[in-house]
Amino acid sequence: MLRKELAKLPFSSIGFGCYGLGGAYGNKINEKQGIDLIQTAFDQGIKVFDTASSYEGTEEILGKAIAPFRHEVVVASKVGLVAGNIPDLSKSNVIASCKESLKKLGTDYLDIYQIHYDDPKTTVEETVEGLESLKEAGFIRSYGIGHLAKGRMLEYLKIGDVSTVLSEISVINNSSYTQLYPLHKKYGFDIMGFSVTGRGILSGEINHATKFLPGDIRAIDPQFKRSKLKSALRRYKKLKEISGDCGVTPVQLAICWVMQKEGIEVALIGPTKKEHLLENSRAAKCSIKKDIIDEIDSFIRKEGEWLKVAISEEVSNILDNQLNKDIVTAIKDLIYVLEHCLENNLMEHKRGAALYKQIIAVQKSDKSLNQIQKIKEEIKSSI
Ligand SMILES: NC(=O)c1ccc[n+]([C@@H]2O[C@H](COP(=O)([O-])OP(=O)(O)OC[C@H]3O[C@@H](n4cnc5c(N)ncnc54)[C@H](OP(=O)(O)O)[C@@H]3O)[C@@H](O)[C@H]2O)c1
Numbered sequence: 001m002l003r004k005e006l007a008k009l010p011f012s013s014i015g016f017g018c019y020g021l022g023g024a025y026g027n028k029i030n031e032k033q034g035i036d037l038i039q040t041a042f043d044q045g046i047k048v049f050d051t052a053s054s055y056e057g058t059e060e061i062l063g064k065a066i067a068p069f070r071h072e073v074v075v076a077s078k079v080g081l082v083a084g085n086i087p088d089l090s091k092s093n094v095i096a097s098c099k100e101s102l103k104k105l106g107t108d109y110l111d112i113y114q115i116h117y118d119d120p121k122t123t124v125e126e127t128v129e130g131l132e133s134l135k136e137a138g139f140i141r142s143y144g145i146g147h148l149a150k151g152r153m154l155e156y157l158k159i160g161d162v163s164t165v166l167s168e169i170s171v172i173n174n175s176s177y178t179q180l181y182p183l184h185k186k187y188g189f190d191i192m193g194f195s196v197t198g199r200g201i202l203s204g205e206i207n208h209a210t211k212f213l214p215g216d217i218r219a220i221d222p223q224f225k226r227s228k229l230k231s232a233l234r235r236y237k238k239l240k241e242i243s244g245d246c247g248v249t250p251v252q253l254a255i256c257w258v259m260q261k262e263g264i265e266v267a268l269i270g271p272t273k274k275e276h277l278l279e280n281s282r283a284a285k286c287s288i289k290k291d292i293i294d295e296i297d298s299f300i301r302k303e304g305e306w307l308k309v310a311i312s313e314e315v316s317n318i319l320d321n322q323l324n325k326d327i328v329t330a331i332k333d334l335i336y337v338l339e340h341c342l343e344n345n346l347m348e349h350k351r352g353a354a355l356y357k358q359i360i361a362v363q364k365s366d367k368s369l370n371q372i373q374k375i376k377e378e379i380k381s382s383i
Contacts (some may be wrong), residue, residue, distance in 0.1 A: 017268040196267045
């Protein structure tokens with residue numbers, strides 16, 4: 001659908017995302033490095049670039065980097081949060097944010113404009129009205145959605161003309177994609193897959209002893225804890241075992257696995273180091289036989305079954321016992337529990353999001369174990 005809409009543009013099955021450039025994975029890079037990286041991505045054949053108003057400073061860097069070849073690439077940005085991380089998808093903010101993004105990017109149109117996070121206070125009708133008016137005025141060519149609960153996603157799909165949906169998908173986590181796939185079949189949107197290297201796990205550079213840099217979101221990301229990490233590292237090991245025979249590296253095999261999934265139009269990679277970019281972008285030229293993909297799928301299925309049991313036990317243990325006295329560990333444990341509940345629809349999405357906000361507020365304040373204990377009780381009563 002997207003490819004058809006943007007038919008006149010050269011498209012690439014691997015896209016470059018700017019989340020990491022803004023420091024999300026602890027390595028905030030400067031303008032010169034960012035421009036160099038993005039232009040290298042273009043030289044490697046990447047034609048799709050993804051950013052967001054909330055990826056600090058990256059719209060400006062992306063705009064400067066692509067200026068010499070703006071009309072040869074697809075530029076996607078996102079709307080959702082205003083100052084203080086407050087969601088605002090009102091028609092006026094959607095329009096104002098888009099104009100602000102265009103200014104920062106130094107361009108007069110976006111190819112894809114995406115809803116980044118939900119705003120429960122605004123109706124989908126109102127947000128879609130804003131998006132449609134931007135389309136009519138030529139400020140955007142198409143729009144997409146991401147990070148929404150299923151009910152809200154369905155509202156957008158029924159009311160709007162949604163071209164793309166963002167979804168996490170990798171060999172270590174394909175649950176969002178699996179849930180999205182039937183909707184893709186029904187509504188025909190394209191999927192923009194992200195975190196396709198498992199936020200670096202599938203490169204082999206991460207293990208149980210990895211200490212993340214300050215500001216690296218992986219320090220609190222449940223994927224890098226407990227059974228989830230154990231299973232992810234086994235999946236990496238499996239890729240390592242079979243990748244050599246395919247003439248690719250494990251991370252290239254991981255990206256190829258994503259690219260061949262039905263509905264995935266673009267696999268977004270987000271490295272900040274040039275050597276990682278070069279390794280990952282070469283995956284576009286690799287071809288992997290179906291029996292290898294099937295072998296990976298079968299391994300993922302078995303790991304998924306193991307993980308289900310292991311996480312359920314861990315979650316019960318955390319909820320039924322005293323929280324760890326170390327508040328930082330207690331906070332990470334509760335985030336681990338919450339993510340599990342949300343991923344498995346054990347809790348209403350809105351409720352989960354509110355509890356997550358409460359945990360983060362405690363983390364940022366005086367870190368009281370009492371408050372965390374209360375949130376734990378609220379989680380227990382919400383599932
Ligand atoms: N993550 C999200 O929640 C999200 C949501 C919506 C959209 N997106 C979009 O999707 C894009 C891609 O997602 P992502 O950034 O999570 O993808 P990702 O490429 O899976 O993760 C990036 C992390 O993995 C590391 N990495 C990647 N390739 C590597 C390699 N070959 N060897 C070693 N380490 C490697 C990077 O390290 P270095 O920095 O050291 O290179 C970085 O820390 C984002 O930039 C954003 O535009 C993301």
